[in-house]
Amino acid sequence: MSTLEIRDLHVTVDEADGSTKEILRGVDLTIASGEVHAVMGPNGSGKSTLAYSIAGHPKYTVTGGSVTLDGEDVLAMSVDERARAGMFLAMQYPVEVPGVTVSNFLRTAKTAIDGEAPKLRTWVKDVKQAMDDLKMDPSFAERNVNEHFSGGEKKRHEILQMELLKPKFAILDETDSGLDVDALKVVSEGVNRALANVNPGVLLITHYTRILRYIKPQFVHVFVDGRVAEQGGPELADALEESGYDRFLARA
Amino acid sequence: MTDTVSDTQTTELTGPAELEGMGNYRYGWADSDVAGSSARRGLSEEVVRDISAKKDEPEWMLALRLKALKLFGRKPMPNWGSDLTGIDFDNIKYFVRSTEKQATSWDELPADIKSTYDRLGIPEAEKQRLIAGVAAQYESEVVYHQIREDLEEKGVIFVDTDTGLREHEELFKEYFGTVIPVGDNKFASLNTAVWSGGSFIYVPKGVHVDIPLQAYFRINTENMGQFERTLIIADEGSYVHYVEGCTAPIYQSDSLHSAVVEIVVKKNARVRYTTIQNWSNNVYNLVTKRATAAEGATMEWVDGNIGSKVTMKYPAIYLMGEHAKGETLSIAMAGAGQHQDAGAKMVHAAPHTASSIVSKSIARGGGRTSYRGLIQVLEGAHHSASTVRCDALLVDTISRSDTYPYNDIREDDVVMGHEATVSKVSDDQLFYLMSRGMAEDEAMAMIVRGFIEPVARELPMEYALELNRLIELQMEGAVG
Numbered sequence: 188m189s190t191l192e193i194r195d196l197h198v199t200v201d202e203a204d205g206s207t208k209e210i211l212r213g214v215d216l217t218i219a220s221g222e223v224h225a226v227m228g229p230n231g232s233g234k235s236t237l238a239y240s241i242a243g244h245p246k247y248t249v250t251g252g253s254v255t256l257d258g259e260d261v262l263a264m265s266v267d268e269r270a271r272a273g274m275f276l277a278m279q280y281p282v283e284v285p286g287v288t289v290s291n292f293l294r295t296a297k298t299a300i301d302g303e304a305p306k307l308r309t310w311v312k313d314v315k316q317a318m319d320d321l322k323m324d325p326s327f328a329e330r331n332v333n334e335h336f337s338g339g340e341k342k343r344h345e346i347l348q349m350e351l352l353k354p355k356f357a358i359l360d361e362t363d364s365g366l367d368v369d370a371l372k373v374v375s376e377g378v379n380r381a382l383a384n385v386n387p388g389v390l391l392i393t394h395y396t397r398i399l400r401y402i403k404p405q406f407v408h409v410f411v412d413g414r415v416a417e418q419g420g421p422e423l424a425d426a427l428e429e430s431g432y433d434r435f436l437a438r439a
Numbered sequence: 440m441t442d443t444v445s446d447t448q449t450t451e452l453t454g455p456a457e458l459e460g461m462g463n464y465r466y467g468w469a470d471s472d473v474a475g476s477s478a479r480r481g482l483s484e485e486v487v488r489d490i491s492a493k494k495d496e497p498e499w500m501l502a503l504r505l506k507a508l509k510l511f512g513r514k515p516m517p518n519w520g521s522d523l524t525g526i527d528f529d530n531i532k533y534f535v536r537s538t539e540k541q542a543t544s545w546d547e548l549p550a551d552i553k554s555t556y557d558r559l560g561i562p563e564a565e566k567q568r569l570i571a572g573v574a575a576q577y578e579s580e581v582v583y584h585q586i587r588e589d590l591e592e593k594g595v596i597f598v599d600t601d602t603g604l605r606e607h608e609e610l611f612k613e614y615f616g617t618v619i620p621v622g623d624n625k626f627a628s629l630n631t632a633v634w635s636g637g638s639f640i641y642v643p644k645g646v647h648v649d650i651p652l653q654a655y656f657r658i659n660t661e662n663m664g665q666f667e668r669t670l671i672i673a674d675e676g677s678y679v680h681y682v683e684g685c686t687a688p689i690y691q692s693d694s695l696h697s698a699v700v701e702i703v704v705k706k707n708a709r710v711r712y713t714t715i716q717n718w719s720n721n722v723y724n725l726v727t728k729r730a731t732a733a734e735g736a737t738m739e740w741v742d743g744n745i746g747s748k749v750t751m752k753y754p755a756i757y758l759m760g761e762h763a764k765g766e767t768l769s770i771a772m773a774g775a776g777q778h779q780d781a782g783a784k785m786v787h788a789a790p791h792t793a794s795s796i797v798s799k800s801i802a803r804g805g806g807r808t809s810y811r812g813l814i815q816v817l818e819g820a821h822h823s824a825s826t827v828r829c830d831a832l833l834v835d836t837i838s839r840s841d842t843y844p845y846n847d848i849r850e851d852d853v854v855m856g857h858e859a860t861v862s863k864v865s866d867d868q869l870f871y872l873m874s875r876g877m878a879e880d881e882a883m884a885m886i887v888r889g890f891i892e893p894v895a896r897e898l899p900m901e902y903a904l905e906l907n908r909l910i911e912l913q914m915e916g917a918v919g
Binding site: 242243244245246265266267269270271275276278281282284285286287292295296299300331348352 | 865866867868870871872873874875876877878879881882885886888889890891892893
């Protein structure tokens with residue numbers, strides 16, 4: 188059983204004009220293993236900033252607050268240390284890595300996370316199974332990472348990594364965006380499989396309620412203007428479905 | 440194949456003073472300098488006559504050497520490319536003999552030479568039968584030479600160049616200096632005057648050598664110039680892949696490596712020549728490589744430049760017959776204090792000839808890479824096609840990359856393509872890989888390996904692995 192605690196998190200970014208802008212203005216969230224927390228909010232509310240700040244992207248500067256994983260200071264760790272501590276971020280726009288095959292990338296990542304190379308025979312089987320489950324063609328393993336991937340393929344590839352790397356906490360940054368219904372189902376099933384098999388805590392960042400039909404959150408947080416404006420159970424998502432973000436925006 | 444390097448061995452063979460100067464360079468140890476201590480420095484007619492006499496050469500070769508020496512004196516230093524002012528021709532040993540006679544088997548090699556090669560992994564490679572024969576050049580003389588019996592039965596000649604001259608003089612004389620004339624350039628003249636060692640290969644008509652012929656070269660004496668000379672003749676319809684690799688230990692003062700490689704690819708034959716040079720970064724590596732391709736012939740250069748202080752190397756292919764093809768794949772990596780000025784030259788001298796150049800360069804730590812290429816389409820070489828692709832990767836903001844493409848087209852009906860890109864390793868790429876658990880230098884190495892993959896996949900397996908390890912070593916401490 189693990190706990191990820193985010194306390195009063197403040198984050199700024201440097202703008203192109205040289206000014207500094209505060210994006211996160213005191214975020215509090217506590218996630219335990221096996222829990223699914225949906226973070227919902229309008230565009231520009233800071234949802235993705237929250238995801239990338241927790242993962243340690245150099246573009247974001249934490250100016251206050253804390254993030255701890257079972258009491259360990261996550262913010263003091265480098266990006267790779269965070270990953271090895273059990274954090275995972277499924278990215279909305281993962282970058283291309285030319286000349287590096289998916290299979291090489293997955294094996295290198297698995298070796299880095301586990302601290303030892305996976306047993307070849309079981310690893311090959313695991314990868315094949317996971318790809319099969321996500322309805323990915325076996326030839327996918329020999330393609331270069333994210334190069335010429337469609338939007339749907341990128342998302343499947345991110346969830347494939349989540350299933351294989353078995354993190355303690357997974358942040359899914361708008362994994363539903365740009366997916367058609369069939370692809371959304373396949374990807375959601377992947378997340379649900381990971382939940383059943385590895386029991387991670389999941390922070391599900393989304394703009395729409397659509398994905399919540401397939402991945403059931405126990406907690407819903409409405410994110411407005413860099414902080415949590417309201418939280419509740421799944422019923423909060425239903426309310427958002429009906430009335431949108433307007434009432435939160437008006438209040439803020 | 441470099442995993443045999445062990446710390447205990449290194450301390451036994453190398454004094455603390457040498458160790459201090461080695462830095463991170465993997466092969467930066469040196470065996471005791473017994474062979475080179477007595478050799479003379481500087482170049483004169485006497486030195487050239489002495490080299491020729493010691494080798495017991497025919498008169499025509501001595502005459503050629505002396506002619507070359509005169510031309511070397513007259514030719515100007517190149518006033519383009521890299522800075523060569525650091526070369527002191529008077530402070531170089533032009534001939535060093537490391538053992539008196541050639542060994543014919545591994546066991547006969549002197550112990551310290553054997554340990555040098557053990558650490559380079561040659562026996563492993565041989566055990567795995569990945570190589571067809573090993574011509575390992577220790578200092579100026581080839582000391583170890585073995586050729587598989589089935590090759591000999593097919594009439595394939597694979598010997599060091601001195602032996603080639605001695606035992607196959609007629610063949611040798613017919614081709615030596617025909618692809619790269621004695622006065623081609625200052626460094627080709629120098630090589631012709633003082634050459635020693637290298638490989639001589641003849642593949643008879645229709646013979647396919649199906650495993651790569653491989654040779655290792657090493658400089659092991661302070662200030663020693665290594666002037667090996669390689670001559671490959673692929674007769675009609677034959678095929679051979681020759682693999683050359685270089686590593687050198689680090690010394691305090693500068694070394695010069697100036698080789699000449701001549702290749703004759705006859706009608707419908709195919710030759711591939713693969714090199715990865717990893718000279719220690721005090722070496723001036725000034726090499727002239729050229730091939731002629733006859734009708735229907737194919738010549739391929741696969742050229743990796745990882746080490747050296749300065750490299751100037753532009754493997755050339757003269758497409759002399761109709762439907763001849765030339766291909767150059769090149770990788771260059773430059774770190775602190777290094778300048779890799781590398782590229783390719785393609786001369787289309789016949790109709791329906793095709794050439795392709797792919798160049799990948801990586802600069803880091805303030806290093807500099809330059810792509811310098813020439814495409815020449817002579818009058819009458821109609822329906823020729825040429826494509827050039829050069830990509831440069833900058834690992835940081837203090838390094839430099841330049842592209843100097845030259846085209847000289849004297850025929851109308853020609854298809855030309857040129858693409859050049861310069862990219863920088865992005866924060867987002869590093870972040871992505873690090874967020875999957877990889878340390879920063881590991882992530883950087885993966886990006887660099889991916890960048891050169893289109894060329895690396897053309898390398899023999901053990902070379903590709905060695906290259907990957909070299910990149911990892913180069914990336915250690917390259918980031919931050």
